[in-house]
Amino acid sequence: MAPTFAELTTMRVGGASRDFAMATETAQLVELVRRADTDAVPLLVMGGGSNLVVGDAGWDGLTVKIATSGIDISGTTVSADAGVNWDELVALTVADGLSGLEALSGIPGSVGGTPVQNVGAFGAHTSDVLTSVTLLDRDSGEISQWGSERCGFGSHRQSTFKNTDRFVLLRVTYELRRSRQSAPMTFAEVARRLDIEVGGTADPVDVREVVLSQRRRRGSIYDPADSDTWGVGSFFLNPVLQEVPPQADGSPRFPDPKGTKVPAGWLIERAGFAPGYGAEWGRGSVRLSTKHALVITNRGDATTSEVMGFAGHIRDGVEERFGIRLTPECRLVNCALGVSAPESPVIHS
Numbered sequence: 001m002a003p004t005f006a007e008l009t010t011m012r013v014g015g016a017s018r019d020f021a022m023a024t025e026t027a028q029l030v031e032l033v034r035r036a037d038t039d040a041v042p043l044l045v046m047g048g049g050s051n052l053v054v055g056d057a058g059w060d061g062l063t064v065k066i067a068t069s070g071i072d073i074s075g076t077t078v079s080a081d082a083g084v085n086w087d088e089l090v091a092l093t094v095a096d097g098l099s100g101l102e103a104l105s106g107i108p109g110s111v112g113g114t115p116v117q118n119v120g121a122f123g124a125h126t127s128d129v130l131t132s133v134t135l136l137d138r139d140s141g142e143i144s145q146w147g148s149e150r151c152g153f154g155s156h157r158q159s160t161f162k163n164t165d166r167f168v169l170l171r172v173t174y175e176l177r178r179s180r181q182s183a184p185m186t187f188a189e190v191a192r193r194l195d196i197e198v199g200g201t202a203d204p205v206d207v208r209e210v211v212l213s214q215r216r217r218r219g220s221i222y223d224p225a226d227s228d229t230w231g232v233g234s235f236f237l238n239p240v241l242q243e244v245p246p247q248a249d250g251s252p253r254f255p256d257p258k259g260t261k262v263p264a265g266w267l268i269e270r271a272g273f274a275p276g277y278g279a280e281w282g283r284g285s286v287r288l289s290t291k292h293a294l295v296i297t298n299r300g301d302a303t304t305s306e307v308m309g310f311a312g313h314i315r316d317g318v319e320e321r322f323g324i325r326l327t328p329e330c331r332l333v334n335c336a337l338g339v340s341a342p343e344s345p346v347i348h349s
Helices: 026-038 086-095 113-117 188-194 204-217 264-270 304-322
Strands: 017-023 043-046 052-054 059-066 071-074 077-081 130-137 142-147 167-175 239-241 254-256 259-261 286-288 296-298 331-333
Touching (some): 026 130, 052 304, 071 086, 077 086, 086 204, 113 130, 113 167, 188 204, 264 304, 286 304, 296 304
Parallel strands (some): 043 059
Antiparallel strands (some): 071 077, 077 167, 130 142, 130 167, 239 259, 254 259, 286 296
C-alpha cells in the first residue's frame, strides 16, 4: 500500500497516492519518469516533502520520491544528487572547511529543491554559489546540464523551474571557497549575535550555529516531536510591490529587482494574527506557530481542507487590512486556498 502524504510531508496532511516509488539512483529516477510520461501516467515527483501540501483525496497517479544520495567534493567544487538532505550537505561543507552555504543552514528539504525556490535566508541565496544543474527535460526526454545563467534567478524565490513540472532536477553543483571566513553577513540580527559589523565576516562554523539558533527560535526547523513545527516553513511569499500602500506605512522594506519587498510575517501580525493564533478557529487543529506568524502548523490531526481554509482566512485578513493579497510559497497539489476576492495587482517573490 502506498504511504499517505501525511506520512511523506512535514505538514503531515494529505491522502495516499495511487502508486508510489522511491528512486535511490539517478538512472532509476530517470527511467521512472520517462516510463510514466510514455504511458501517460499522472506523475508527481517529490523531494523531502517540506514544501508540499497535497489534498485529502491524495494523488490519482504515480508519486516518485527522489532519494538519491551521491555527494562529490573536489577542491572547492561541490556536486550533490537532488535527493541529498540540504542541511546535511551544508554541515558537510562547513566541516570540510568550505565557505558559502553556512547562512543557508537549517533550511528543510533536499538539494533538488534549492534551485527551484532559489532558496535564500539571512542575506544569502542559492544562486550566489550555484554554478550548474543537471536536469531531465520531460518534454524532450533529454538530460542536459544548465549553467546558472539559464536558471532564471533574479528576484528572491524565483527560477525557471518554479510552477512547472517540465523539469526534474537530478544534480546540483556549487562553487564555494576554502576559507575560515564566511561570506559577508548582511543580516543585522545574525551579525549582532556574531559580534561583528553588518557586512563583516566570521568563521562559517559560528555562522552556522547562530543561523540554526535563529531558525529554531522562529520555528523554522522541523521537529517530528513538536507539532509547533509541523508545516512547510514560511507558508506565504513575501509580496513584492510596485507601490507600498499607505496602510502599510511603517513596514520593513527591502529592495527587489521587481519593486519593494515587504515581509509577509509583518503584514500577518499587523492584520491581527499573532503567533499562536488559531486556537479558537475551527477545531483549533490548525494554528500559526507560537514562534513565528508566517508558519502555519498542523497541531496533530488537521486535514488538508482545514489547512487550506485557515490559510485562506489569514490571506483574506491581510488583504482586508492592507489591500495586499498574499500567495502561498509552498507547492499545492489537488488543493487550493479558500475562495476570496479577485486578485490584487501584486508581484510576488
